[in-house]
Amino acid sequence: MSESTKALGSARDTAMTAIVQNRYGAPEQVLAPAEIARPVPGDDEVLVRMRATSVNTPDWLAVQGVPYLLRLQSGLRRPAAPVRGSDIAGVVAATGKNVTDLRIGDEVFGSQWGTKSRPGTFAEFALASADRLIAKPAELTFEEAGAAVMSGITALLAVRDVSRAGPGKRILINGASGGVGTFAIQIAKTLGAHVTGVCSTRNVEFVRSLGADEVVDYTRDDYTRGAQRYDAILDNVLNHSPAANAALLTPTGTFIPNSIGNAAGLFGGLPRIGRAHLMGLGSADVRSVTCVPDRGNLRDLAALLASGDVKVIIERTYPLAEAAAAITHMLGHRARGQIAVTIRPGGDSGGEID
């Protein structure tokens, strides 16, 4: 019997362990492991036995329920969807009747992001729409694949499509040492662009090692006061005004505000993003980027990762039972690359399948 059919035939075949959030607040106070119903794939969905996922900005925003305005969508008093996580790496455990190109036992990676598949991925099993999964590159560990999707595709779309980085183009990446930034530097270099990364002192050599041609240490220098002009600015922090960023652009340059900034309060950084886009109605070219983890983008990311040109930088990997600590880590806003979460079906109770 295959790995997957074995597990589905076990005593726990209708339940699974997930990290469940019943209210908003600090991760350690609102997240706890619980047994919940194992989801059943719809006709176009795949049930994945999860091996790894990762923490991304939407996860810590949803745990805290910030900015408060977003609670209109996520649930006023408590999150309507109680399981966090969207990146997926694992093994196909079951398929819906319309899914013909993925089979039980296939190693896959992908995402739930932007789809209605629930619950989230901080769980032993996760659902994904089949068009949001592809084969996991054999060169990647499950942790690398499960930490690559949201940040990697966001960086790919921002750098390749929105900024149109290439030879002779200068791109500045603010927040260069974080999840999105570490992918963005490497992807911009594979496209032949000149990259300036902005980070703190402790990350200067690290950012350079990823390929950045120049590094601005924000504890010593304010990049918005420099004389250099850029064809694109990917701003993953949004700690300077949109106007200060726009002033650094070449006449055809593009500003990409890619952060909710300070997420506190009713609106968080939303007004600043709004101002940036209003500015874009004038002479400045201001564009947003949205992570779309469809098969085309997953394949493009997988090719970059499989070639070794782009590496998944993981600062630390936490077991699923410590998901709250993983989210707290990211909430410090100093993560170097991604924070991965390892999921071993059967977990503490044994039952490990590998």
Ligand SMILES: NC(=O)c1ccc[n+]([C@@H]2O[C@H](COP(=O)([O-])OP(=O)(O)OC[C@H]3O[C@@H](n4cnc5c(N)ncnc54)[C@H](OP(=O)(O)O)[C@@H]3O)[C@@H](O)[C@H]2O)c1
């Ligand atoms: N558009 C989309 O679909 C999409 C998808 C995913 C994420 N995002 C956005 O992308 C942004 C970045 O996400 P992420 O996962 O990369 O965040 P992250 O991993 O939490 O970023 C952490 C990094 O930020 C750096 N940082 C903190 N303060 C800084 C400052 N003042 N100046 C420069 N760097 C600073 C830190 O470097 P130091 O330790 O050196 O300070 C750290 O390495 C988020 O705001 C998120 O909302 C958008």
